[in-house]
Amino acid sequence: MTATHPAAETGARERTRRAILDAAVVVLAKSPTAPLSEIADRARVGRTTLHRYFPERGDLLTAVARYGEQSMAEAGARADLAAGDGLDAVLRLCQEYFELSDMLTVLFFAAGINDQDICFSDGTVVDAVERGRRDGSIDPELDAAWIINMMWALLYASVDHVNTGAAGRLKVQSMTLLSLRKAIAAQQ
Numbered sequence: 001m002t003a004t005h006p007a008a009e010t011g012a013r014e015r016t017r018r019a020i021l022d023a024a025v026v027v028l029a030k031s032p033t034a035p036l037s038e039i040a041d042r043a044r045v046g047r048t049t050l051h052r053y054f055p056e057r058g059d060l061l062t063a064v065a066r067y068g069e070q071s072m073a074e075a076g077a078r079a080d081l082a083a084g085d086g087l088d089a090v091l092r093l094c095q096e097y098f099e100l101s102d103m104l105t106v107l108f109f110a111a112g113i114n115d116q117d118i119c120f121s122d123g124t125v126v127d128a129v130e131r132g133r134r135d136g137s138i139d140p141e142l143d144a145a146w147i148i149n150m151m152w153a154l155l156y157a158s159v160d161h162v163n164t165g166a167a168g169r170l171k172v173q174s175m176t177l178l179s180l181r182k183a184i185a186a187q188q
Contacts, residue, residue, distance in 0.1 A: 019043045021067045029102035032110040061112040068107045081124045086132015
């Protein structure tokens with residue numbers, strides 16, 4: 001009999017946990033009240049396995065919320081907010097967030113997740129906005145909190161627009177970035 005190496009066990013365990021979280025995001029984005037059995041099926045695990053990782057629905061929802069925070073942080077890193085002028089940095093961030101549309105749908109609309117205290121952005125976003133106000137790319141009359149709230153409102157409207165079938169994903173992404181640019185760019 002071969003002994004399983006602890007690192008291999010941890011890797012397999014983490015892959016299973018990640019598969020469950022990924023499945024939860026996809027399933028809950030389409031049906032926020034979907035049963036756990038549907039999430040288990042999508043993850044290709046049994047319900048008992050799902051319950052071993054997340055004993056209650058609330059445990060899974062909390063983990064999805066934390067996974068959302070992690071996804072937002074990774075999107076912020078990909079956006080490279082320190083590069084270029086402030087306006088371009090904010091637009092890159094919005095585009096990266098838009099790529100997480102299933103996650104955003106869950107965070108915005110799924111009961112049990114949307115009422116949790118989720119940190120959507122950190123100080124680097126404020127720094128990028130402030131840099132844009134100083135470098136002349138962002139309207140200095142708009143404060144950072146307003147701009148960040150406006151970006152989130154646009155993302156909310158964008159996700160809803162795609163989910164209701166009002167327009168295709170690429171069209172909505174284009175309209176979102178154009179709207180944000182027009183709303184916050186400094187007057188030329």
